[in-house]
Amino acid sequence: MTDQEIIAAANAALAEEFELELSEMVPEARFDDDLDLDSLDAVDMVIVLEQTFGIKLRDSEAIREIRTLDDLYRFLIAKKAELAGA
Numbered sequence: 001m002t003d004q005e006i007i008a009a010a011n012a013a014l015a016e017e018f019e020l021e022l023s024e025m026v027p028e029a030r031f032d033d034d035l036d037l038d039s040l041d042a043v044d045m046v047i048v049l050e051q052t053f054g055i056k057l058r059d060s061e062a063i064r065e066i067r068t069l070d071d072l073y074r075f076l077i078a079k080k081a082e083l084a085g086a
Contacts, residue, residue: 007073013052027070
């Protein structure tokens with residue numbers, strides 16, 4: 001998957017799960033303030049992303065530091081690259 005494909009897949013999965021508009025899905029969007037997602041939604045988000053990308057995210061400390069969509073994109077791209085190199 002290319003970086004753009006990862007971003008598009010993440011956006012599609014989150015938009016569907018949380019009934020978000022794709023127009024809201026901009027890199028600087030904050031999960032809490034801009035997308036109105038709370039800590040319970042964060043748990044659902046991890047599950048949806050694990051299913052979408054076929055990777056385990058729950059054990060990663062870095063997932064706890066994600067605040068914006070851009071943070072998420074960078075994390076997913078790095079995680080896929082890490083797994084591709086393993």
